Amino acid sequence: MAKEKKFVEAITSRDEDFAQWYTDVVSKAALCDYSGVKGCMVYLPNGYAIWEKIQADLDKRFKETGVENVYLPVLIPESLLEKEKDHIEGFAPEVAWVTMGGNEPLQERMCIRPTSETLFCEHWSRTVQSYRDLPKVWNQWCSVLRWEKTTRPFLRSREFLWQEGHTIHATYEEAEERTILMQKVYRDFIQESLAIPLIAGKKTESEKFAGAEDTYTVEALMHDGKALQAATSHFFGSGFADAFGINYLDKNNELHSVYETSWGLSTRMIGGIIMVHGDDSGLVMPPRIAPIQTRVIPIAQHKEGVLEKAAELMGTLKAAGYSVNIDDSDKSPGWKFSEQEMLGIPTRIEIGPKDIENNQVVVVRRDTREKIVVSMDEITDRLGDILETIQKDMFDRAKKFLDEHIDTAVAMEEMISKFQAKGGFIKAMWCGCEECEEAIKAETGGASSRCIPAEQEHLSDTCIYCGKPAKHMVYWGKSY
């Protein structure tokens, strides 16, 4: 990637200190603020607007597959959380407890939901009786709380916003199909709307969700070469159903367990957008998910007619369906350009006396800074084309970066040197045992198994670590 000209000193260079760059972008783009409680953040208008766009897009996609939205309580009694063994073991270390109601100690303490499988199960165990009650394909938009030790804005906060879908089905096959379908929904959404290319597959035994039989994941690669688990879809089999007693009578009056799934995507995805697309000038929003698609910046706005013409342009664009705003503050133009760039608004439209004279405007792309002179008469059509081009180019650039950071290895020395050179994903064969998985992580300096892709390649016959017969080809990488 070409060295970018840097206009603003307030943002640390991305290649100099990626972690600091990330924090600077979050703060300069006014996405969130820290609060008085560690790991609980204030979502500012710019940040929350992105979440609202994600919600709207994803919710529409969910509903096209038959999902219905619900809302369940924020509190889970301890006895309920404990019903499924693997689940409680997985979450116990990071739940927060409520022990008092007013001034009275509670008879039973309750945790603030870290996830809601147990609540959905409890509800269904009381209400599902017949095959006619199935399937249930539900989702809730809410926040959950996990007492993380180390927190970072969006990437790992204690309270975070997400959606969690929960479904139950009469058959194993139908539930498995739903699990895979939701992985596809996430994959399409993230690639099409967020312009973030992915690798997809199943998690290994050790990386699976607590209580799941299978976890399907989509993984993105950040600009620093680290992987981000973007969304997961879990297949539970009938484990939870049996633990909670969710049974139904089929047409032959025979009693059966239901099969269950759950799937989620969180505000962590906002961190992903920043780390995939952002640059040294700040945030770069993919046009389809950008809360504001273009910002009108008047040049020499004190001159006769400039502000009026700029306002008129904004009105025209609004009427054409664009999400647009104007910066008519008395800041200098240069300041406004930098501001628009830090916020990641995909385009800006400069309009000054020269433009008005020539019946034109100057559209500037955020991603490339390319200046495009457009006739005032064509702007409503051309802007849409430009935004679509940006969307496509952003995906293509990210895809090229991803492809350049996927490598293969058949021997440990090869894997270690390749991984340590530039991070990214390394494809390598694996025998399927947890000991090798851990050893690979330790010896490479942090490359954990990210997923087992559906499209398997045969790189060699043996596990890269122990040399025993290989079962899977796995993507390995350092994870956020």
Add this chain to the structure above:
RNA sequence: CGAAGUGUGGCUCAGUUUGGUAGAGCGCUACGUUCGGGACGUAGAGGCCGCAGGUUCGAAUCCUGUCACUUCGACCA
């Protein structure tokens, strides 16, 4: 939870070693001049120095405790 660091106007920090009337830059407000890549002048507003104790004639500064945040590790969407 281990290790390190930091809390002083909205922000970034100086002042703490050696106790003596709270500082700078940026930002903010008003007015004027500017305006195609973070313009400038003039005049202003704004802080019981994270919190609680203690030592002292006197504490941002020394002592004790406590809370929070940041970064790095182990755990995790």
